[in-house]
Amino acid sequence: MEEAKKAAGYKAVDDHVRSGMVVGLGTGSTAYYAVERVGQKLKSGELKDLVCIPTSEKTKKQALDLGIPLCTLNEKSKLDVAIDGADAVDPKLCLIKGGGGALLREKMVEVVSDKFVVIVDSSKLCKGLGPSFPLPVEITPFCHLHTMNVVASLAEVEGCKPVLRTGDCSNNKPDGEEPAVTDNGNYIVDLHFSKEIADATKAAQAIKKIVGVVDHGIFEGMAYQCIVAFPDGSCRVAGKGGEEPWWG
Ligand SMILES: O=C(CO)[C@H](O)[C@H](O)COP(=O)(O)O
Numbered sequence: 001m002e003e004a005k006k007a008a009g010y011k012a013v014d015d016h017v018r019s020g021m022v023v024g025l026g027t028g029s030t031a032y033y034a035v036e037r038v039g040q041k042l043k044s045g046e047l048k049d050l051v052c053i054p055t056s057e058k059t060k061k062q063a064l065d066l067g068i069p070l071c072t073l074n075e076k077s078k079l080d081v082a083i084d085g086a087d088a089v090d091p092k093l094c095l096i097k098g099g100g101g102a103l104l105r106e107k108m109v110e111v112v113s114d115k116f117v118v119i120v121d122s123s124k125l126c127k128g129l130g131p132s133f134p135l136p137v138e139i140t141p142f143c144h145l146h147t148m149n150v151v152a153s154l155a156e157v158e159g160c161k162p163v164l165r166t167g168d169c170s171n172n173k174p175d176g177e178e179p180a181v182t183d184n185g186n187y188i189v190d191l192h193f194s195k196e197i198a199d200a201t202k203a204a205q206a207i208k209k210i211v212g213v214v215d216h217g218i219f220e221g222m223a224y225q226c227i228v229a230f231p232d233g234s235c236r237v238a239g240k241g242g243e244e245p246w247w248g
Contacts (some may be wrong), residue, residue: 004229009033026084039066091248098136098217101169128196147212
């Protein structure tokens with residue numbers, strides 16, 4: 001799927017990034033290629049006067065290595081476009097994000113972007129959120145087991161199995177003894193579902209209300225469009241400026 005990820009990342013930059021823009025740079029193995037493309041175009045002079053806001057320390061490092069000018073939301077609180085991957089995309093372009101552990105900064109940046117362009121390979125498309133990828137929830141370290149249990153006991157996420165992320169925060173495979181720590185100093189609980197979340201909107205609202213929860217990986221009503229890349233490198237666009245989502 002590497003070629004597909006690259007195709008989606010490059011297309012998003014080619015279609016949506018223009019000189020003078022403020023651009024949000026996502027996190028993950030697909031967003032990596034969008035950042036790479038921005039770097040290429042700045043170097044060649046095709047893009048000028050760009051300033052970018054990275055959504056993680058990892059992306060910040062990649063961007064700095066490529067010489068991409070950066071700022072923060074403190075300096076620019078309105079973005080022209082943000083480009084980022086996703087872990088699951090349903091036919092309403094409702095997303096699960098946070099597999100790479102960067103959900104809070106991603107949501108903060110993407111919610112203030114005029115256009116949030118999602119880039120995925122076709123394996124991320126799903127009929128309904130839940131079974132294809134666990135839902136990450138960022139929680140404060142203070143009494144984290146308590147918060148984890150409160151989240152898992154919500155009726156809106158009934159049947160889920162909560163797993164505290166350990167080891168490397170940028171993947172949700174249990175790979176360490178210690179809790180994984182986000183760029184913000186928090187922990188992540190991954191909620192595993194064996195069937196679709198009955199109502200993702202209600203689940204999102206209920207989770208967000210819990211004291212001790214920082215944010216969750218449901219990104220609803222945020223995506224402008226989704227660029228879907230296929231194993232042969234071809235792309236289809238769903239959402240505004242594209243087709244009706246064809247999956248589901
Ligand atoms: O939400 C994210 C990071 O927090 C990523 O965008 C998401 O996990 C997709 O990553 P990848 O493109 O590597 O599959």
